[in-house]
Amino acid sequence: MKTLHRITRTLSGSALAAGLLVLLAASASHGAGTAANTSIANQASASYSLGGIPQITSSNTTTLRVAELISCTVTWLDVAPGVQAAPGDTNRITTFRLTNTGNGTEAFGLAGLSAALGGDQFDPTLGQLYLDANGDGIYSDGTDSLYVPGTNDPALAADGSIRVFVMNSMPAAGLADGDKGNTRLTATSRTGTGAAGTVIAGGGTGGADAVIGAGGGTANAIGTYVISNTALSAVKSVTVIDQYGGSLPIPGATLRYVITVTVNGTGTADGLVFRDALPANTTYIPGSLRLNSAALTDVVDADAGDVNVSAANTVTVNLGSLAAGAPAQAVQFDVMIQ
Amino acid sequence: MNRILAMAVTAGLLVPALAGAQQKAAIDLRTLSQVEVTTTNAKGEKEMKRVEAARANVTPGDMVIFTTSYSSNVKKPAENVAITNPVPEHMVYVDRSAEGAGTRIEFSIDGGKTYSAPEKLIVTVGPGKTRPALAADYTHIKWTLTKPLQPGGKGSVSFRAKVK
Numbered sequence: 001m002k003t004l005h006r007i008t009r010t011l012s013g014s015a016l017a018a019g020l021l022v023l024l025a026a027s028a029s030h031g032a033g034t035a036a037n038t039s040i041a042n043q044a045s046a047s048y049s050l051g052g053i054p055q056i057t058s059s060n061t062t063t064l065r066v067a068e069l070i071s072c073t074v075t076w077l078d079v080a081p082g083v084q085a086a087p088g089d090t091n092r093i094t095t096f097r098l099t100n101t102g103n104g105t106e107a108f109g110l111a112g113l114s115a116a117l118g119g120d121q122f123d124p125t126l127g128q129l130y131l132d133a134n135g136d137g138i139y140s141d142g143t144d145s146l147y148v149p150g151t152n153d154p155a156l157a158a159d160g161s162i163r164v165f166v167m168n169s170m171p172a173a174g175l176a177d178g179d180k181g182n183t184r185l186t187a188t189s190r191t192g193t194g195a196a197g198t199v200i201a202g203g204g205t206g207g208a209d210a211v212i213g214a215g216g217g218t219a220n221a222i223g224t225y226v227i228s229n230t231a232l233s234a235v236k237s238v239t240v241i242d243q244y245g246g247s248l249p250i251p252g253a254t255l256r257y258v259i260t261v262t263v264n265g266t267g268t269a270d271g272l273v274f275r276d277a278l279p280a281n282t283t284y285i286p287g288s289l290r291l292n293s294a295a296l297t298d299v300v301d302a303d304a305g306d307v308n309v310s311a312a313n314t315v316t317v318n319l320g321s322l323a324a325g326a327p328a329q330a331v332q333f334d335v336m337i338q
Numbered sequence: 339m340n341r342i343l344a345m346a347v348t349a350g351l352l353v354p355a356l357a358g359a360q361q362k363a364a365i366d367l368r369t370l371s372q373v374e375v376t377t378t379n380a381k382g383e384k385e386m387k388r389v390e391a392a393r394a395n396v397t398p399g400d401m402v403i404f405t406t407s408y409s410s411n412v413k414k415p416a417e418n419v420a421i422t423n424p425v426p427e428h429m430v431y432v433d434r435s436a437e438g439a440g441t442r443i444e445f446s447i448d449g450g451k452t453y454s455a456p457e458k459l460i461v462t463v464g465p466g467k468t469r470p471a472l473a474a475d476y477t478h479i480k481w482t483l484t485k486p487l488q489p490g491g492k493g494s495v496s497f498r499a500k501v502k
Binding site for chain 2: 032033034038040041042043044045046047048049050051055057058059060061062063064065066067068069103199209211213
């Protein structure tokens with residue numbers, strides 16, 4: 001009876017993160033407007049009749065050139081409350097997105113900062129910044145580019161964006177579970193910064209003037225690491241009860257599984273979800289699901305568990321938040337050998 | 339040799355002569371593109387000023403005011419005077435911004451082929467589906483003078499549009 005048991009921590013929330021990314025991309029795709037250095041001409045005309053003879057006259061033509069608006073946004077892409085890290089972890093990555101919300105191609109300088117940001121319990125130690133060179137959103141060692149200010153400043157087309165990986169290391173000592181440490185990524189237009197409306201003559205795309213946008217030509221966002229010392233363990237046991245009062249694993253016999261989940265360490269594991277695929281060649285016995293001896297229905301409802309609903313052919317039990325050292329949680333269910 | 343020189347001189351003379359002829363149209367039309375800028379004067383008060391759009395730094399979302407002045411150059415009244423102005427490329431008309439004393443203002447949503455009052459403009463969005471036209475659908479604006487333009491008469495019309 002080889003069955004796999006799996007415990008997923010929804011805090012990592014990769015599905016959520018993916019959903020968020022899509023939304024961000026959608027909202028960023030209609031910002032820039034008319035490209036910098038575009039000429040806009042206007043000419044009026046008049047028609048009339050003079051003594052019964054139709055005439056047409058045109059006006060002069062006025063032309064204006066659209067200036068480059070310098071504008072950007074920086075967004076933290078990981079899921080709140082933050083990237084989980086253990087004390088002493090090195091080069092933990094948190095991801096940001098830089099978007100050029102101006103209307104011309106613009107290069108941006110990047111800078112990370114982790115010290116003395118406030119609103120947190122500890123300061124991570126800032127490491128390197130990497131640019132998501134292959135655009136897959138996942139840091140790949142050796143593939144993504146180490147950012148060197150002034151050397152490979154990302155030059156983004158209007159509405160263009162790039163992900164930036166910021167690495168930090170966690171202090172080895174003095175941290176409690178749930179402590180937060182902030183890190184900040186700041187992007188600054190290489191054309192210039194200043195009060196909104198500041199004009200940089202000839203500084204824009206194609207020699208058009210550049211105008212500093214509402215953000216002052218710079219933007220930043222804060223990302224957070226959350227210390228988690230928790231360790232999970234799950235122990236599974238199985239009892240065979242055959243239909244003749246014995247314990248032989250024959251067709252028709254019942255297999256009673258009991259899985260005990262324990263949280264060790266010093267922290268609290270939030271959003272714990274227990275999932276266990278039903279063994280092959282067995283049939284779940286309806287109504288047999290128990291959590292700490294209390295019966296749970298097989299459907300999704302007010303109680304914590306279901307079978308074959310949240311996940312196909314799988315037992316799912318939401319265990320919620322469990323502090324380290326809390327009483328072990330026992331999940332029990334029966335299947336019949338086919 | 340002398341003949342070629344003479345021709346060149348004649349050609350040179352022709353250009354200003356033609357330009358002069360064009361300016362002698364019965365109705366003179368002058369258009370102006372401006373933006374409004376808020377400045378603070380010496381007393382610390384905010385003042386709204388209009389500056390030429392070509393000299394301003396217009397960026398997406400900015401509003402430009404287009405004003406066309408007309409004046410009669412002839413001793414006869416001009417009848418059925420209509421001034422038209424396309425909504426410039428890369429721009430969107432600002433709803434209810436067209437003005438012109440003594441004119442009937444209409445809009446086109448078909449590139450200037452037909453004009454109607456805003457409430458009569460209908461956009462087809464699919465088989466059998468229509469909706470009222472929005473300011474963003476307008477392609478042209480037309481001001482029709484309600485009375486003939488008398489000798490020496492003049493006036494102006496205007497509208498506003500935003501850079502997309």
